[in-house]
Amino acid sequence: MVFMCWLLVSTIVHAEGDANLGQEIFLEDCERCHYNDDFATQDAATTAEQLRALKAGDEDHRPDLAGLSLQEIADLAAFFAGE
Ligand code: HEC
Numbered sequence: 001m002v003f004m005c006w007l008l009v010s011t012i013v014h015a016e017g018d019a020n021l022g023q024e025i026f027l028e029d030c031e032r033c034h035y036n037d038d039f040a041t042q043d044a045a046t047t048a049e050q051l052r053a054l055k056a057g058d059e060d061h062r063p064d065l066a067g068l069s070l071q072e073i074a075d076l077a078a079f080f081a082g083e
Contacts, residue, residue, distance in 0.1 A: 017044060017071075022079025025072055029063070039080040048077035 026036060039047045051073040054065040068076070 017048075017074030017076075017078030017083070019075070019078040019081075019083050021072075022075035022077070025068075025076055026079055030076075036080070040082055042081070044074075044077040044081035044083055047080045048073050051076060 023036075026034070039050075050059075051065065051068065052070075053059050054061045055068050055073065057064075057066065
């Protein structure tokens with residue numbers, strides 16, 4: 001039961017985005033084209049919104065970001081915002 005609660009809590013916290021995981025994705029998939037401070041002037045919510053639009057294909061972006069999960073988007077947004 002204690003373990004279940006821990007799982008629940010960590011899932012909720014995690015849903016807000018983990019900047020460390022975001023950095024890993026950034027280094028692997030984004031760094032060849034973007035600087036880590038490319039989106040530092042905007043808050044995480046704005047970056048996440050842009051990424052959801054890119055994922056949905058509303059805006060052109062190469063590479064195609066359709067494969068990003070919503071969790072990965074939250075992680076990336078937290079990373080770019082320097083959280
Ligand atoms: C092959 C090069 C390339 C890669 C790799 C790349 N991008 Fe981009 N990205 C661009 C270009 C070019 C633009 C458009 C110019 C700009 O806004 O800087 C852009 C724009 C964006 C924007 C702004 C969209 C908007 O609404 O203005 C975001 C957010 C973004 N990229 C996130 C990412 C993330 C996250 C990754 C890694 C998962 C990534 N990009 C990987 C080239 C790339």
